[in-house]
Amino acid sequence: MWDEERLPLSQLAIQGELRYVTPNDVQQQLATLDHIGTFMSQDVTELQKSAESLPWVAHASVRKQWPDTIKVFLVEHQPVAIWNGNGLLNLQGEVFQGDVSLLQQEVVKLYGPEASNQQVLTVYRELKPQFAQFGLVISSLLLNDRRAWQIILDNGIRLELGKESLQSRIARFFMLYQQLDQTVNRISYVDLRYDTGAAVGWYTEQELEQERQNDQSH
Known part of the structure; x- marks a missing residue:
């Protein structure tokens, strides 16, 4: 379950009513993490903190969807x-x-x-x-x-x-x-x-x- 060849996190889904944040912003921000693990090993709290460090993001909710997807729901600052x-x-x-x-x-x-x-x-x-x-x-x-x-x-x-x-x-x-x-x-x-x-x-x-x-x- 911790083998990245078998269970890589390879899909990113961005949700929320977004006017100022783009999917590319989120993708680039998560790419700055030292390491993204497997479906089982990745800590979603780490992903959440990373997404919330984007300037326009007020709150981020992150969850995994089997077998290879990270879903990120964003609420922007108004x-x-x-x-x-x-x-x-x-x-x-x-x-x-x-x-x-x-x-x-x-x-x-x-x-x-x-x-x-x-x-x-x-x-x-x-x-x-x-x-x-x-x-x-x-x-x-x-x-x-x-x-x-x-x-x-x-x-x-x-x-x-x-x-x-x-x-x-x-x-x-x-x-x-x-x-x-x-x-x-x-x-x-x-x-x-x-x-x-x-x-x-x-x-x-x-x-x-x-x-x-x-x-x-x-």
Whole structure:
């Protein structure tokens, strides 16, 4: 039963709803193992650990099927955000190192100090529907090393929110945003790091014209 000439493991079956992992990825990963034994001698735990070391794989289940087949069922990470530029966050807010260039849909860009990924994702999920009520989309949310928050909207407006009173400062921005009405497309940034009021930075006509030319060229 341990004779590789008689009972080699020669077939590999890949299963699961896969968008980012290819059978070739799995085959190449398992090929890096020092040795794959016979149907009887091969430890499936070793194969499972190897498959789960692939960046996009959240979980792998491996079993043998008589007489010569390894069946690998894969569950992929579901990307919900780009983390610090080159990492990704899954639905649970865990960091994984999938290739950002492979993303098949737009996701928010989140930034923060080490181990702040869960916190930043939670805050984003709380804020997203609030901004959506005003037809606004958060493209980036940043928590800096001083624990101050910054938001960049998909229309280019940057919000400086500071460290405290996050919700009240965002509510103040919404009030201001509604009052500015037709001039919102000229806003560069809104600094809300005050007890009351806000400082608004405006694009110059020259900057707006450059922006329009860039949009047309794209």
